[in-house]
Each structure stands twice: as C-alpha cells, then as structure tokens.
C-alpha cells in the first residue's frame with residue numbers, strides 16, 4: 640500500500656492489540672465485542688483498518704474510538720446482517736468478500752489496488768460501511784480508497800468510511816474492478832455473433 644493510504648492516527652490508542660474473547664457476558668464498553676442475535680448467537684469484534692502496508696502489516700483502531708455517526712452505522716449494519724441464517728458461520732470462517740455482498744450472494748467489486756483493504760464499490764455507492772469477516776468472529780471496517788477521501792481525514796471520522804459527496808464511483812474511474820457482463824448478456828452476444836456469422840456464410 641502506498642504512503643497515500645496511510646490515515647491520520649490522531650487520538651490513536653497505543654495499546655490496540657488484539658482483544659481476546661471474554662467468557663463472561665461482553666459489553667462493547669468493556670471488551671469491544673458486539674453481541675449479535677444470530678443463529679447461533681455470536682459476539683464479534685470489529686476493528687477499523689487504519690493502515691496497512693505491502694509487508695501485509697496492519698494497524699487497527701478501536702471501534703469505540705469512532706465518531707458517533709459511523710459507529711451507529713456499523714452497529715446497525717451488523718445487527719441487520721445478524722438476521723441472515725448464514726451470519727454466524729460467515730463470522731466464524733471469514734470470507735474474501737464484503738459481508739453485505741457475501742450475504743446477498745453477489746460478487747464483490749474491490750479496488751484494483753490492494754483488493755480487500757478498501758471500501759468495495761457497492762458499499763461506496765450505497766453510502767454504507769464496508770465490512771469484511773476475517774475469521775474467528777473478527778471483522779474489519781474498511782476505509783474509503785485514498786483517492787476518494789477528503790485529505791487529512793482521520794480514521795475516527797465518518798468521512799473516512801462513507802462518502803460525504805453526491806457523486807458515485809463513476810467519479811473515480813479506474814479505482815474499482817469493472818463489473819463483468821452477466822452470463823445472460825454473454826449468451827445473447829454469442830447468439831448474435833452466430834446469427835451474423837450465418838448471415839455472412841449465406842451471402843458468400
């Protein structure tokens with residue numbers, strides 16, 4: 640990841656090591672874990688991704704350090720995901736997809752550079768937090784791609800995760816992977832090509 644990807648670390652808690660699950664009933668205030676009423680019920684730990692580099696080293700913030708609007712959005716999103724039957728197993732095993740796209744059985748359109756480290760195209764356009772389950776009920780909250788962020792955005796700000804402007808991903812061509820044509824479109828094009836070929840054969 641380039642230096643541009645580095646986020647401000649103002650107010651960063653120095654002691655942000657991985658927290659271990661508590662055997663007692665956890666509250667967010669004490670353990671940073673969020674209880675989700677899924678089947679079976681699970682508690683998840685969400686860590687905002689603050690910085691990562693090409694050596695695959697990551698620095699995370701604490702979810703309790705987020706500004707209230709983005710914190711609320713994350714809690715709401717996770718509560719909604721919990722209504723899916725697949726939530727608990729997805730949280731346990733993790734996935735390379737964005738959670739929202741995984742649960743809706745759709746492809747995730749990650750950024751071309753450093754896929755999986757920044758908000759996917761769908762979440763960017765929908766103005767929703769992009770979350771990825773990395774296994775063992777650990778989740779990461781992904782920041783907006785650097786080019787789409789206001790300069791000097793701090794990791795605690797909502798503007799680090801959700802765009803504040805009206806323009807969608809079309810404003811940033813070349814940032815996300817391009818949506819491939821659907822299978823139906825591909826079949827249609829094949830048929831059209833076959834018809835054209837037959838037509839040419841008859842003419843010749």
Ligand SMILES: [Zn+2]
Pocket residue numbers: 737738739740758759760761762763768769770
């Ligand atoms: Zn997403």
